Amino acid sequence: LATVVVLVERNAIAEHGRSAAGEKSMRMLSGRMHWLTMGLALLVSAQGIESKPSYGQAPSKPGSQGARRQAETTLASYAHAPGGMGMMGGMPGGMPGGMPGGMMGPSGPMSMSFPGPAPMDVDMMYGNGGGYGPGCDNMGGCPSCGNGMCGGQGCGPFAGRLGNGNGPLAHLRGCHCGGAGCMACSGGGSTLFPGHLLGLLGPLAPYSEGGGGSQRWFDLYAGTIGLSRTSGFGPYSGPLDPITGVPVPSDVMSTNGIAGTPALRTTDLDLDRMRYGLELIASLQVGAGTSIEARYFGLNNWETSRSVRLQTPDLYSVFSDFGVNPPGGFDDTDGSFLHTISYNSELHNGEVNFRRRWVSPVQFVQGSWLAGIRYFDLDERFGFAAEGPRNNAFAFNNRRFANIDTHTRNQLTGFQVGGDLWITLVPGLMIGAEGKTGIYGNHAEVETQVFTNSIPTASEFLQGGQTAYLSEFTASAVYRLTYSWSVRASYNVLYVDNVALAPENINTRDYSNGLGGGAFTGDRFPFLETDGEALYQGWSIGGEFLY
Numbered sequence: 001l002a003t004v005v006v007l008v009e010r011n012a013i014a015e016h017g018r019s020a021a022g023e024k025s026m027r028m029l030s031g032r033m034h035w036l037t038m039g040l041a042l043l044v045s046a047q048g049i050e051s052k053p054s055y056g057q058a059p060s061k062p063g064s065q066g067a068r069r070q071a072e073t074t075l076a077s078y079a080h081a082p083g084g085m086g087m088m089g090g091m092p093g094g095m096p097g098g099m100p101g102g103m104m105g106p107s108g109p110m111s112m113s114f115p116g117p118a119p120m121d122v123d124m125m126y127g128n129g130g131g132y133g134p135g136c137d138n139m140g141g142c143p144s145c146g147n148g149m150c151g152g153q154g155c156g157p158f159a160g161r162l163g164n165g166n167g168p169l170a171h172l173r174g175c176h177c178g179g180a181g182c183m184a185c186s187g188g189g190s191t192l193f194p195g196h197l198l199g200l201l202g203p204l205a206p207y208s209e210g211g212g213g214s215q216r217w218f219d220l221y222a223g224t225i226g227l228s229r230t231s232g233f234g235p236y237s238g239p240l241d242p243i244t245g246v247p248v249p250s251d252v253m254s255t256n257g258i259a260g261t262p263a264l265r266t267t268d269l270d271l272d273r274m275r276y277g278l279e280l281i282a283s284l285q286v287g288a289g290t291s292i293e294a295r296y297f298g299l300n301n302w303e304t305s306r307s308v309r310l311q312t313p314d315l316y317s318v319f320s321d322f323g324v325n326p327p328g329g330f331d332d333t334d335g336s337f338l339h340t341i342s343y344n345s346e347l348h349n350g351e352v353n354f355r356r357r358w359v360s361p362v363q364f365v366q367g368s369w370l371a372g373i374r375y376f377d378l379d380e381r382f383g384f385a386a387e388g389p390r391n392n393a394f395a396f397n398n399r400r401f402a403n404i405d406t407h408t409r410n411q412l413t414g415f416q417v418g419g420d421l422w423i424t425l426v427p428g429l430m431i432g433a434e435g436k437t438g439i440y441g442n443h444a445e446v447e448t449q450v451f452t453n454s455i456p457t458a459s460e461f462l463q464g465g466q467t468a469y470l471s472e473f474t475a476s477a478v479y480r481l482t483y484s485w486s487v488r489a490s491y492n493v494l495y496v497d498n499v500a501l502a503p504e505n506i507n508t509r510d511y512s513n514g515l516g517g518g519a520f521t522g523d524r525f526p527f528l529e530t531d532g533e534a535l536y537q538g539w540s541i542g543g544e545f546l547y
Contacts, residue, residue, distance in 0.1 A: 208480075215357065216366055220283070223541050224277070224278065224279065225276070225300070226274045226540065228273055229535070233269075233504060234249075234504050236250065236506045237507075237508070237529070238318060250318070252322075254336075259321075266382075271304065273302065277298050280296050293352070293372075295350070298349055303342075306342075311337070314335070320333065332386065332452040333452070335388050341383065343382055343383075343503065351374040369417075371417050374436075376440070378499055380501055381405060407446070407448075412496070414440030420435075431477045433475045437471040444499065444528060446526075462527070468498040470495070483546065485543060485545060486543070487541070489541045491538075492537065495534070500530045
């Protein structure tokens, strides 16, 4: 337009150049046309700046103001075009004749001009699963996620895959196209808190920029793990049966009176108490989807005790077969007014695993398999204590005592395999489960220490090897707060079999041979029982850090 106006100016000046009045008139006209030309040029430039994003440009980031403006421009253009709505409708106005309806005419050689955003999003074209890969937050396959619109029944977790938009999981669906206005998904831009709750709870939604296909990954984890011992003890080997000569299994430690009613049992100890320890995990990436993980948890310590006290010294222990052998029991352990049993246990776990991750074709389902080595240490102590009058002469200023402690230690080392499975409910919120199991060699030890009035110090020690088994199951939920930080809460189950438990390794056999002589001089028959099992359950919570 500016070129045309300049040519008009030059022709007018040439036509009237011989007349002074004409020249003066042309100069005035030329000045006015010059300002008119500048105004028209600025107007065209401004219009061009505004319309650039709408012609042949890549779409703005989903959810941005530019994306919404492009979407509105596109819809408006299609709605007013002759031939109907949509790219495959009739021929838009201004198109050369003879072109098929819905095809766009070239604006120049080897070029095409498209109103609105590009016809296919870059994420949709180049390897992100047809528009619902990690770059698109919808997980269900919003086919036009890139241009800020979610349409059809593909929005939301599981909706497009399992629930078909209106299935039994429809309450979970929502739109994850950056909050760009999802007309087919609950009427709001928040999946976790759609509808009327958006205004109140929307800020609590998880960090979702990783999308529904974001791979499960972290570099460091630190938290606390609480476990309770939900399995009891088995019986210990009691005194020998006088007829069969076989130890009698029992859990009774003392009776009220000679061979009287049980007053104290090992099962009276309360083990089902939550004890808290530390859990640490470090992950080092060594390849695509491959990492080496080092994990430690432990420091959980169980301490419990149970006592029975009488006003008269009528408590008799298992060591004398409850006052039967020898008759009236031993001076140190029987005829007592106080009997106490105590239990202490502590565990430590260390493992190094090779983990390989995988992602299913349904990208919100992913998992991994692992293999590695594990070391598990379980220490236990069981103690028996008695107080009574010396020589059964009841007097608090003339007491005698007995302290008998049994200590077991299990050191398990072996190979384990396992894996995990994760499902993304909404971008930034995942649930999953992991299982591990292995076969281990258990180096077990048992040691008994005795300190009484009659025996100042005495001890027994025995060790041996045994095959043991350990399995672990964990169910977890991960809530992503920011790009780098997430919170993980888990339910944990740990089962270990073929271990030596202290209450099951109390040596009560022929104890009379050791009393009075100052040492274990007779047939004590030390033994190591490794047929015990332990089951732990509890909760853990901590933070994950992604570098």
